[in-house]
Structures are given as C-alpha cells and as structure tokens.
Amino acid sequence: MGRQVVLGRAQVHLLIDEGALRRHLGEPAMMRAQLRHLIALAGRANISMQVVPFEAPAHPGLEGPFVRLEFTDQPALVYVESRSTSTFLEEERHLNDARLAWQKLRALALPPEESVGLIAKLIGKST
Numbered sequence: 001m002g003r004q005v006v007l008g009r010a011q012v013h014l015l016i017d018e019g020a021l022r023r024h025l026g027e028p029a030m031m032r033a034q035l036r037h038l039i040a041l042a043g044r045a046n047i048s049m050q051v052v053p054f055e056a057p058a059h060p061g062l063e064g065p066f067v068r069l070e071f072t073d074q075p076a077l078v079y080v081e082s083r084s085t086s087t088f089l090e091e092e093r094h095l096n097d098a099r100l101a102w103q104k105l106r107a108l109a110l111p112p113e114e115s116v117g118l119i120a121k122l123i124g125k126s127t
Helices: 002-009 018-022 028-042 092-108 112-125
Strands: 012-017 047-052 066-069 077-081 086-089
Touching (some): 028 112, 047 092, 047 112, 086 092
C-alpha cells in the first residue's frame, strides 16, 4: 500500500523487460489483472511506462534490476537488490553508472504508447 501512495504523488518512469510481462506466475486471471493494472498505471499523468522488448540487444538491464531515486531536496540514490541482499548506493560512480544504464534502456525500450499496446495484446494471450 505504501508503494501505491508513492505512485500517486511522485513522477515515476518504469522500464519493464518484456520477459517479466510474459512469465506466467499464478492463474491466468491473476496475470490478466496484473497486466490491466499496469495499463491503468500507464494512464496516470505522473507515470510513464516503457517495455524493453525481447528484440533489444544485450543491455545493462540484464545485469539485474535497479531503481534510480531522484529527489528535489535530497541527494540521488540507486537501490539494487539480489536474492540475498539489497542496498542503497550513493557514490557518484554508482549514480553515473545507473544514469547511463537508464539512458541506454530508455533508448532501447518501446515508446510508451507501443508499450501499452504490447501489454494489452498480452492480456488476450493470458488465458
């Protein structure tokens, strides 16, 4: 619920790997509901969503998930997690690395409208 509050007030740009959208976890009805929820989020004025397609070449996102956090009144952070740990990084070299990775991923990702279209198609395939 806390994440929902943040999504309501922050500028959010999501980059999602197509594989994460296609992996069936749970019942088909649950998958469809999750995909519909993503489409609803993408419709919010403060949220932008792009899908990194399977066709994209090797990219920094394959090294693992990360979250870039930028604030108006505090220093930026990068959050990374793995199976056994998570951490916030604040050193300039980590921030720069994440910024470059983010730029590369955004350039490879589908535009927001196409991303929503792909998610909509996947809802029909989640039967």
